[in-house]
Amino acid sequence: MKVALCGLGEIGQIHLRAIRASEAELVAVCDLDRELAASSVGDEVPVFSDVEEMIDQAGPDAVDVCLPHHLHVPVSVTALERGCDVILEKPMADDLAGCDQIAEAAEGAGRRVGVSHNQIHYKPSRRLRELIDSGELGEIRSIYERLWMGGKYGGWREDATQVGGGLLMDAGVHRIYMAEYLGGPISTVSALMDSARSEDSFVLTLGFESGATGVIQGGYHGPDGVFDDRIDIQASKGMAEMLGCEAFFEGDLEGDVRLRTRLDGVWADDPVIDHWDESVIASVQAILADLAAGRDPEVGLEQGRSAVAVVEAAYRSAETGRTIRISELEERVSG
Numbered sequence: 091m092k093v094a095l096c097g098l099g100e101i102g103q104i105h106l107r108a109i110r111a112s113e114a115e116l117v118a119v120c121d122l123d124r125e126l127a128a129s130s131v132g133d134e135v136p137v138f139s140d141v142e143e144m145i146d147q148a149g150p151d152a153v154d155v156c157l158p159h160h161l162h163v164p165v166s167v168t169a170l171e172r173g174c175d176v177i178l179e180k181p182m183a184d185d186l187a188g189c190d191q192i193a194e195a196a197e198g199a200g201r202r203v204g205v206s207h208n209q210i211h212y213k214p215s216r217r218l219r220e221l222i223d224s225g226e227l228g229e230i231r232s233i234y235e236r237l238w239m240g241g242k243y244g245g246w247r248e249d250a251t252q253v254g255g256g257l258l259m260d261a262g263v264h265r266i267y268m269a270e271y272l273g274g275p276i277s278t279v280s281a282l283m284d285s286a287r288s289e290d291s292f293v294l295t296l297g298f299e300s301g302a303t304g305v306i307q308g309g310y311h312g313p314d315g316v317f318d319d320r321i322d323i324q325a326s327k328g329m330a331e332m333l334g335c336e337a338f339f340e341g342d343l344e345g346d347v348r349l350r351t352r353l354d355g356v357w358a359d360d361p362v363i364d365h366w367d368e369s370v371i372a373s374v375q376a377i378l379a380d381l382a383a384g385r386d387p388e389v390g391l392e393q394g395r396s397a398v399a400v401v402e403a404a405y406r407s408a409e410t411g412r413t414i415r416i417s418e419l420e421e422r423v424s425g
């Protein structure tokens with residue numbers, strides 16, 4: 091499968107590693123910053139600064155989109171309409187209508203879309219999922235997640251129109267898809283934010299379809315260098331603490347323990363180990379393998395949209411002071 095990569099910034103560099111180490115063939119790269127693109131690939135493949143030109147000249151089977159959020163929809167739709175499958179970084183789109191535009195373009199072209207929700211490929215997340223599936227933890231009752239960061243990121247992340255919101259739409263999306271990966275579909279959201287749709291801090295209270303509850307709390311207001319993305323689970327038979335994912339990469343959390351569990355009344359360190367960048371590589375390679383085999387990726391249109399729907403519900407809740415049902419959001423979108 092021939093793949094063209096669009097965007098060679100922070101995450102594009104890791105996608106580049108993933109594609110190079112996969113069965114897929116890298117055929118072109120594209121970045122507005124041609125020097126960055128050229129220095130990333132040398133003479134390996136042609137370099138472009140225009141996506142349409144890249145697709146028309148390189149003829150890829152799939153386009154990998156690692157761009158600021160406001161470009162996810164136009165670039166995906168362009169690629170799909172030209173007959174390519176699409177790999178998208180999170181979030182799938184900068185709003186719900188954008189998710190629907192991508193889905194329509196995919197349906198119209200008969201192509202597939204994979205969204206990289208990399209943290210579900212982090213081995214401690216997979217291990218936690220195994221403990222849930224095997225029944226060892228029992229029924230999930232509550233999930234607590236945090237996203238404590240120090241120092242706001244600059245560049246396009248300072249511009250709410252390019253992000254489609256603030257911290258929740260950016261790094262917060264990882265917390266949302268992890269909540270659904272571990273707890274199942276979210277049905278209600280109530281949120282408190284400093285400034286909805288350009289938020290630096292938020293608290294979300296979640297109701298899951300299963301009856302479980304969850305809290306996600308995030309903010310940029312920690313000391314510089316802090317990145318804390320811990321997840322705690324309380325279940326009917328046990329408990330678990332996932333100490334972090336990006337916390338061991340972006341932040342200064344150290345050590346080899348990633349997951350602690352309380353099973354049969356005994357706390358223990360689980361031996362599972364992994365690294366954030368490896369989870370990104372695993373996620374991209376899983377999507378590439380599915381697309382090459384003509385299968386829908388594990389995280390595709392439905393799961394990508396679901397995470398964006400929870401963000402939208404959180405914004406509406408913060409704006410109105412009401413608890414928002416996800417189903418109510420769907421009525422409004424289709425109405």
Ligand SMILES: NC(=O)c1ccc[n+]([C@@H]2O[C@H](COP(=O)([O-])OP(=O)(O)OC[C@H]3O[C@@H](n4cnc5c(N)ncnc54)[C@H](O)[C@@H]3O)[C@@H](O)[C@H]2O)c1
Pocket residue numbers: 096097098099100101102120121122123126139140141156157158159161179180181208245246260370
């Ligand atoms: N999975 C993760 O943990 C993770 C981490 C970081 C970023 N991301 C996601 O990856 C995406 C990109 O974020 P990033 O941090 O790599 O951003 P970045 O700013 O580091 O890189 C973006 C790149 O896109 C290029 N670009 C901008 N407009 C373009 C255009 N019109 N055509 C071609 N190139 C263009 C820029 O020159 C830049 O090199 C976002 O969706 C973000 O949420 C995910």
